[in-house]
């Protein structure tokens with residue numbers, strides 16, 4: 001099976017460290033639980049322009065290089081590749097993040113499991129997107145287009161807008177359960193709590209898996 005794999009909040013733990021850094025910068029108190037992208041959206045004490053400036057500065061620094069990997073991702077991705085599935089890392093991160101992204105994938109032992117790493121070209125960003133808002137609809141168009149070009153049958157994703165767009169285009173979505181995507185349901189969407197569920201859905205054998 002040809003499978004797209006999102007990075008942030010599917011493979012890399014991203015929203016929580018982002019929000020913690022954001023809260024520290026602006027002197028804000030985060031909720032005790034279920035912190036995520038919806039938390040950032042609901043913060044009105046910081047303007048959209050300031051949210052944008054913060055994000056651009058953070059992403060141009062060591063943020064992506066320092067993200068933790070979800071604990072069972074390396075093992076399951078290795079077993080998926082070992083079972084003959086063709087994996088494509090597909091992220092809405094900008095193309096200029098390729099070096100830091102690929103270095104991180106190598107450090108975490110994830111690079112060898114994929115056929116390719118796709119980041120979003122500059123032309124795929126929407127300049128009319130309102131300040132401070134994550135540009136989910138142009139990310140969705142980008143991922144749907146790539147999924148079509150690459151002939152993907154399934155996709156590991158957490159974003160609500162992207163997950164819905166992929167599902168509506170006929171792709172089976174393993175939607176990684178996050179507090180910001182709980183409203184999403186579709187016939188092509190299978191909610192998973194983590195990589196163990198993907199391994200079970202693909203009936204991967206535990207342990208080392210078959211020889212490549």
Ligand SMILES: [Mg+2]
Nearest residue numbers: 006008009158
């Ligand atoms: Mg994501």
